[in-house]
Amino acid sequence: MEISGENYPPHPIMLYLAYAVAVIRLLSFAAILLGPQTFGIENPPAFYQWTQDNKITACLLVYFVCNQLEAQFMSTGAFEVSLNDQLIWSKLDSGRLPNLQEILSHIEEEKHFTPQHDEFSFLDDM
Template structure:
């Protein structure tokens, strides 16, 4: 691939920097603090009080949240449904953040052409020479491979159901997400035991 002009390299640098900074800062902040939008009752129904005292159903599994919240709202209209992300382990979060910063650093080095290996006292590997001859393609590879690694470390694959802080379902232990009929049976059993219990779903 031919060497690109300074204008093309600058545009590529700005593009990858913007995308990476969005992933590192905005995406990470959203992953820690933003919950899925709370599902509100039908517009025709009277609004709930600010201090809701009934059961609260909380999901942390995006796709299942969208599907189950609609079905559960029809069967249990008094349940307030929320969505959240299940947090990864501290080690996985640390590795995921490290990969994000390494992604940004590698893209900056590739586009700027700064060779870091002489500073490390090592010979320049052939792969670095290849990246300098194929800068745009190298940046694309660094971007997408790093994103795959981030997803691997930050995704827990969990779908944990707790009732009043007591686990009632765990995908990590059972190996699968319960279907909607199983979820109805779980909710029915526990809501009958105590209508005021708080129900939370967690996953990623």
């Protein structure tokens, strides 16, 4: 029996939103590190002035907030188990994660065998 995992692709709109956040992060870093004189701004807003006074803190803030947004946009919440290209569990359909007993019972049904007590004795403790 082979076990493998892969990422479930996010919706294309969410993918584009994640890319947009990545671009915004890079532009924000440039705006913070280059300063207002680069863009010809004589009287920057108070928040922008704060970023100039606290460049490291501002860059860290942008980094963590943008990474959180990107992760949220890329997350699908998918967890699917297939056996011989047959779907036996889908979190997208059921709305929850399976427990080990459920997975094993689906595998047993699919394989049409009854496991020996010795093979799955660790399940008795659950």
